[in-house]
Amino acid sequence: GIQVEQSPPDLILQEGANSTLRCNFSDSVNNLQWFHQNPWGQLINLFYIPSGTKQNGRLSATTVATERYSLLYISSSQTTDSGVYFCAVEGAGGFKTIFGAGTRLFVKA
Amino acid sequence: KAGVTQTPRYLIKTRGQQVTLSCSPISGHRSVSWYQQTPGQGLQFLFEYFSETQRNKGNFPGRFSGRQFSNSRSEMNVSTLELGDSALYLCASSFGTVSFGGDTQYFGPGTRLTVL
Numbered sequence: 262g263i264q265v266e267q268s269p270p271d272l273i274l275q276e277g278a279n280s281t282l283r284c285n286f287s288d289s290v291n292n293l294q295w296f297h298q299n300p301w302g303q304l305i306n307l308f309y310i311p312s313g314t315k316q317n318g319r320l321s322a323t324t325v326a327t328e329r330y331s332l333l334y335i336s337s338s339q340t341t342d343s344g345v346y347f348c349a350v351e352g353a354g355g356f357k358t359i360f361g362a363g364t365r366l367f368v369k370a
Numbered sequence: 371k372a373g374v375t376q377t378p379r380y381l382i383k384t385r386g387q388q389v390t391l392s393c394s395p396i397s398g399h400r401s402v403s404w405y406q407q408t409p410g411q412g413l414q415f416l417f418e419y420f421s422e423t424q425r426n427k428g429n430f431p432g433r434f435s436g437r438q439f440s441n442s443r444s445e446m447n448v449s450t451l452e453l454g455d456s457a458l459y460l461c462a463s464s465f466g467t468v469s470f471g472g473d474t475q476y477f478g479p480g481t482r483l484t485v486l
Binding site: 294296301302303304305306309347349357358359360362363 | 403405407412413414415418426427428458460462474475476477479480482
């Protein structure tokens with residue numbers, strides 16, 4: 262099945278810093294989503310982005326489907342950005358969503 | 371619009387028992403997917419229901435089952451509980467089916483199951 266790898270696994274930032282999270286996938290995908298899981302366990306959808314670039318405030322994402330990767334950019338990070346960021350894909354064959362292992366982000370005040 | 375709701379939020383069971391978890395999707399959403407999250411295995415897909423039909427199933431034993439009702443609410447059942455079933459069970463809803471390039475998923479707060 263499709264493999265999803267996220268990097269880095271852990272990231273510590275000073276408030277105000279920028280960061281880039283990466284998601285590599287091993288096969289063609291029908292869709293790709295980025296989620297943020299807050300410290301209470303709630304998963305929040307950030308982007309539905311099977312290809313192209315999207316922006317939402319301080320966050321933006323780019324997926325280059327032909328090269329099988331997606332990037333999540335966080336600018337001017339805030340302590341509330343702390344948590345785990347997951348990339349999830351559905352392979353071109355369909356059938357189920359596969360999550361990466363996540364990037365754990367901690368933003369220091 | 372109200373978000374995805376899951377009940378109960380916390381549950382403690384003993385080995386061998388069975389458990390039923392409930393998920394109410396966002397109004398108008400027809401697809402409900404279930405996921406298991408554990409520290410060791412991460413987030414794993416359990417199954418997806420769309421219009422009362424199971425569309426897809428992950429690699430879990432037959433002890434894990436589910437169903438969807440005509441109002442799109444979904445339940446999942448785990449029989450003969452094992453210690454390894456302790457996990458956060460998350461439900462997600464979307465308007466269309468997730469399969470074949472579907473839709474944005476919205477997650478509920480989860481049910482934390484502890485098996486003793």
